[in-house]
Amino acid sequence: MKIIDAKVIVCSPGRNFVTLKIVTDDGLVGWGDATLNGRELSVASYLKDHVAPCLIGRDPHQIEDIWQYLYKGAYWRRGPVTMTAIAAVDMALWDIKAKVANLPLYQLLGGKSRAGCLVYGHANGASIDDTIEAVERHLEEGFKAIRVQTGVPGLAKVYGVGQPNGFYEPATKGLPQESIWSTDKYIQHMPKLFEALRDRFGPDLPLLHDVHHRLTPIEAARLGKMLEPYHLFWMEDATPAENQDAFRLIRQHTTTPLAVGEVFNCIWDCKTLIENQLIDYIRTSVTHTGGISHMRKIAALAELYQVRTGSHGPTDVSPICMGAALHFDISIPNFGIQEYMAHEPLVNEVFPNSYRFENGYMVPGDEPGHGVTMDEALAARYPYDPAYLPIARLEDGTLWNW
Structure with missing residues (x-):
């Protein structure tokens, strides 16, 4: 062949x-x-x-x-x-x-290690009350784990929060949009969100939160400590991880579980984090980290140190990635959770797929291959449309991590 x-x-x-x-x-x-x-x-x-x-x-x-x-x-x-x-x-x-x-595909990767893959959805709101309503909707849809983001008083835009009643998409048409960021306002507000969520939903619902690389290591340590009473499933991307040792400082000050890695590209980006048990979940994705072959190597290294996977999987990767990721997820022994945002119906028409969401879990299809194809004729009707991710600045104008 x-x-x-x-x-x-x-x-x-x-x-x-x-x-x-x-x-x-x-x-x-x-x-x-x-x-x-x-x-x-x-x-x-x-x-x-x-x-x-x-x-x-x-x-x-x-x-x-x-x-x-x-x-x-x-x-x-x-x-x-x-x-x-x-x-x-x-x-x-x-x-x-x-x-x-x-x-x-999962049969070639060793067969199933579980019946289904636990996934988390995104519940976002401009206010704490809006976020609570979004969590309620996700629970009605069957999600068993939920990532929560909310607007911050005094900030016009906050990562993860889109337009009212709109589907969240970070990339925008035209040149990059800019927003203003304040670490102090954010850190003071987040404990209020999780206090309200625990009061409403109790102690057992797995809640996740994405900091999106916005904090310095000591600021992340402070936030993790403040959130300990609300026992998060994880605090994600607490600080930029180019310097992997930065997570050592965070780890010294908080027991809040840490997840990182959606912008990582290879095993070398997470080697120190895994070998020193500075994180609990590695978030590398099939699409951005060399495919299934390289992800298996990362998962094997992580297994030695009781680090589990929590792969990146929003709508800015195609259903092909989700299909391949689920075959990987269901086969490895140290799977933790999979990010899942449902694509718009048109996307699923362009990329016919056989995976399915069932009672909080995703299950790959059983047809040969990874179970996702493409309707090329339909795709040709929707040509490339330039878009950029946003940019964040501090209140004094300093460029910051978006």
Whole structure:
């Protein structure tokens, strides 16, 4: 069997996606997600101009060799563009291999380690009362774990909170939008949110919160300490993790569980965090971290240190990523939780899929492969539409972490 074509498809059915289609001489097709929010065309170019020509004529069964070829062979390693491109190839090749075997992908990864994958939804509100209502809606929908974000008095915009009654999407058309951030206002307000949530929903509902890299390590330590009475499932992305040792300071001051890694691209980004048990959940995603092959290595390292996975999975990755992620999630022994935001109906039409949400859990389909395809004709009706992620500044104008 040989690869005879590798096609890059960019479309925007409500938001931008980059898809890789690999075709073999036997007529089999494998699909990979290469979406990098706000930088989609960079990955599309890397795939089309540099990666795709190197795939033609290769044996698609040689997944690990092709992965190493694309990683080591390029000399310039790592980074979000390179690793997202490699991830798309990896997903597509695993899809093909499972189709050859006529098995759902999780069977090739060792079979199921659980019946379903616990997922969390996003309950966001402009006020604490609005957030409580959003949590109630998620519970009615069947979610068993919920991430909560709320507006902060004195700040016009806050991460995770969209327009009233609107579906949250961080990327916006045109040049990047800017917002003002105040750490002091945020830290003082968050305990009030979780006090209200525990008063309303009791102690047992798993609640998660995303700081989105906004705090310094000592500020994150302070917030984690303040939130301990409300026993969060996790506090996510408390501080930028380029300096992995920064989490050592946070860990010294709070027992609030810590999660990080949605912007990580490889195992080296999280090696120190895992080996020193400075985090409880690693949030690397199939699309942005080299695909299933590399995610399995990260999960195996994390298992040694009792760190569980909690992979990134919002609507800025395509259903192909979600399909591949669920096969990975259901197979590994140290799965923790999976982020899940339902795509708009049009997206599911462009990317027909077989996974399903059942009573708080996601379950991958049992058809051969990872269970997600693409309607190319429909996708062609929605061309690329430029969009950027926002930018945050402190109240004095200093550029800050969005």
